[in-house]
Structures are given as C-alpha cells and as structure tokens.
Amino acid sequence: MNTVFATSNILSKNDQMMFQVLKELRLVRQELDELKRTVVASQMEEATDLIETSLEYKSSGSLEEKVTNLLRKIRIPANLKGxxxxxxxxxxxxxxCGQMMKSIYPNVSQKFNTTPSRAxxxxxxxxxxxxxxxxxTCIGSLISYRSGRPTVSEFVTGIADRIRLDDGSLENK
Structure with a gap:
C-alpha cells in the first residue's frame, strides 16, 4: 500500500515538473514571437526610412536640405561636429564634381576654424x-564602398554621387 502511495506522489511531482516546463516553454514562445514582431517592425521601419529618404531629398529644393535629410536618415547625430x-x-x-578629399579637408577646417586633421x-x-x-544596410543602400565601415572619402563621395545621380546632374558633368 505504501508503494502505491509513494508512486502516486512521484507521478504528481513529475506532473508538476512537466507543467512547470510547459509554462516556461510557453513563456519562451511568447518572447520569441515578440522578438520576431520587433525585428520585422524594425526592418519595415528601416525600409520605410529609405523610401522616405529618397522621396524627401529628391523633392527638397536646396542641396543643403538634400544632404541634411540624408545625414538624418543615416542617423548621424546633429550634436556631433562631424x-x-x-x-x-x-x-x-x-x-x-568629385574634388579630392585632400583639398576638401582644408576648406572644411577653415570654415569651422579648426585643423584639417581634427575635421x-x-x-x-x-x-x-x-x-x-x-x-x-541603410548606408550600404545609399552608397557603395569596399567592406566594413566606409572611409570618410568613400562616404562623402558616395553621398555626393548619390545626389548627383538622383538630380540627373552626373550625366551632365
């Protein structure tokens, strides 16, 4: 009789453990579903940002507005000197029209009263x-560069060429 009672206690403990494992699995599944929704939403937001970027800087008037819109979409913070x-x-x-970066650094540094190396x-x-x-992915969709992070030269010339292409002025120069 005692063995039957002991077996039923073991089964109920096993049942409790299985119930606990199932609860934890359900929580993990909910967390994974939420993570999937977050990733998909992030990818959709990124794609929407790229489309908006293209539309905004194509429709904006001045060159400064176009460049500013692109830099904002790439998420370069405006509080940085860079x-x-x-x-x-x-x-x-x-x-x-594609001036060499060696000649651009002195021009930029002179305008902002700093040295070319600091700029x-x-x-x-x-x-x-x-x-x-x-x-x-955002940067890569706007400009082409080698691998890894683009250099300053690749970034600057890539953005300028992108605007020229979209303006149709690259064919004219």
Whole structure:
C-alpha cells in the first residue's frame, strides 16, 4: 500500500515538473514571437526610412536640405561636429564634381576654424557613430564602398554621387 502511495506522489511531482516546463516553454514562445514582431517592425521601419529618404531629398529644393535629410536618415547625430563637417564636405564635393578629399579637408577646417586633421577625425567619428547604430544596410543602400565601415572619402563621395545621380546632374558633368 505504501508503494502505491509513494508512486502516486512521484507521478504528481513529475506532473508538476512537466507543467512547470510547459509554462516556461510557453513563456519562451511568447518572447520569441515578440522578438520576431520587433525585428520585422524594425526592418519595415528601416525600409520605410529609405523610401522616405529618397522621396524627401529628391523633392527638397536646396542641396543643403538634400544632404541634411540624408545625414538624418543615416542617423548621424546633429550634436556631433562631424555632422556639420560632413555636410559641408559633401556640398563641396558635389559642387566641385568629385574634388579630392585632400583639398576638401582644408576648406572644411577653415570654415569651422579648426585643423584639417581634427575635421577629418570628427567626420570619421560621426560615421563610426552611425555605423555602431547598426545602419550598415541603410548606408550600404545609399552608397557603395569596399567592406566594413566606409572611409570618410568613400562616404562623402558616395553621398555626393548619390545626389548627383538622383538630380540627373552626373550625366551632365
């Protein structure tokens, strides 16, 4: 009789453990479903941002507005000096039809009263910040570059060329 009672206690403990495992599995499944929804929403938001970027800077009037819209969509924070340096460098490159970066750094640094090496470092930092926010796909869809994080030169010339292509002015130059 005692063995029958002991067996029923063991079964109920096993049942309790299985019930607990099933509860935990259900929670894990809910967390995975929520994670999937978050990832899909993030991807959709990224795609929407890219479409909006394209529409905004194509329809915006001035070059400065186009460059500003692109830098915002790439999520380069405006509180960084490099943001303003990049904006100026892209506009110089656009107007100079692909001017070499060696000649752009002194122009940017002179406008902002700093040295060329500090200007270059600030621009590199701004690109690193955007890159660390996991915007590789956003940046990669706007410009072409080797592998890894784009250099300042690749970034500036890529954005300027992108605007030229969209404006239709690349064929004219």
């Amino acid at each position: 943001y303003y340096f990049l904006r100026e460098a892209i506009m110089i490159n656009y107007n100079g 270059e470092r600030a621009m590199r930092h701004a690109i690193e910040v955007a890159w660390s926010k996991r915007n590789e």
